[in-house]
Amino acid sequence: MSSKCYITVTFLAGVALAVSACTLDKPADVDPAGTASISSALENGDDDFCSVENQCGIGEADCDSSDECLDGLRCSFNVGADFGFDPDVDVCTCPAEDRLGTSTFCSALCPCSQGEGDCDSDAECESGLRCFSNVGAQFGLDEDVDVCADAINGHNDNCSTSNQCGEGEGGCDDDDECSAGLTCFNDTGADFGLDPSTDMCATCAPPSRLGKHDFCSEGCECDEGEGDCDSDAECAPGLTCFNNVGADFGYADPDLDVCAACPPPSLNGGSEFCTPECPCEGGQGDCDEDEDCAGELVCRQTAGTDLCVPPDAV
Structure with missing residues (x-):
């Protein structure tokens, strides 16, 4: 450690006064708190390069356990040769395939691809994929495993306003989650080979909606004996929408309006x-x-x- 001294001369009432002062210089390589990182003097691949305090990223070494790797990574033993190190070097890598389906397999650092899990959010899936809850059985994993996939038709999270479903896809919550021109029909999954309670996107109401208020519409006109219609425009050409004639066509609701070519028997005596x-x-x-x-x-x-x-x- 060296010192530097300075002399300052001032004048007071014509008398010169000299004041001296000294300072000490600290060596540049001194760590006053004694906290300089040991790893700062080490290189990637050295024995102590990875530690709990200085966790390593993908492809960095040498680690002794997964605790010395960033979250989502594992310490793979004796794989150094795959990363340009000595063969016996242990390297931080993404989880091995035998961990597929476990809680640590997917992470932001190691996003999962199609059909892989367990994921916790979309951020743990590759770009363009989403994390679907409790669908592991469809991919050969435990049923409660959450899996990354582009789409799972019928899943509650399959349709959204940002990922609208197309014709015959579900489940939707409302029309906004279906592509333009499609309607979200409630509890119609069975018409498409899915769970009956699934809500599906479609252009026209599927057969299970026969007799419901939304079965007939302009563009999806009803045929003979079908309802419920609101006007002749919701019936096929040549048919008329007859009000409150459901019982004539075997429907449980007598107030149902039905499309037909001729008036049913219950209208006998009417002017038309x-x-x-x-x-x-x-x-x-x-x-x-x-x-x-x-x-x-x-x-x-x-x-x-x-x-x-x-x-x-x-």
């Missing part, structure tokens, strides 16, 4: 029940002319109602 396209049988009405009656029947007023009757009954 008999037409040339749907002629009435004997005793049915209301008809307006003979052409509204089937065969040789004629339209005659009976008890204040126009009915189709045989000619000889006139």
Whole structure:
């Protein structure tokens, strides 16, 4: 350690005064706290390069245990030759394949690829993949293992606003989680070979929705005997949406509106029940002319109602 001295001269009332002072210089290589890292003097591959305080990254060595590697890495023994070190050097690496399915296999440093787990979040999966919960059985792992995959049709997390599902894909929570033009239909998984409670994205309502309020729509028009319709526009060309006729077509709900070419029996007596396209049988009405009656029947007023009757009954 060396010293430096300085002399300062000042004048006071014409008298010169000299003041001297000395300082001590500290050597440049002294660590005053005594905390200089041992590893700072070591090189990658040296015996003590990795430690609990100075954890190593992927491909760094030499480690003695996984605690000396960054989280998600393991200390692989005697693999130095694979990384350009001496053969007996232990190196921090991603988990070995025999750890597939364990809680430490996927990490941000070692993201899992398609079908691998166990992951805790999307960040532990390769780019473009997501972490799906409790799907291990589909990939030959324990059923409660969370697995990285691009999509798992029917899984609760499969559809989202940022990853909209296409035709025949589920489960969605609402229409916003389906691609443009598709609807999220509740509890229709069975129509697509999935769990019946799965909500599916589709253009038109699947068969299991027959009789539901959303089964008929413009663009997905209903055929003969199908409902529920809201207007003729929701029925196939040539069909009419008849209100409250569900019972005529075997539906449990009598208030169901159904598409049909001709009025069902429950509308007998209505003003539009008999037409040339749907002629009435004997005793049915209301008809307006003979052409509204089937065969040789004629339209005659009976008890204040126009009915189709045989000619000889006139």
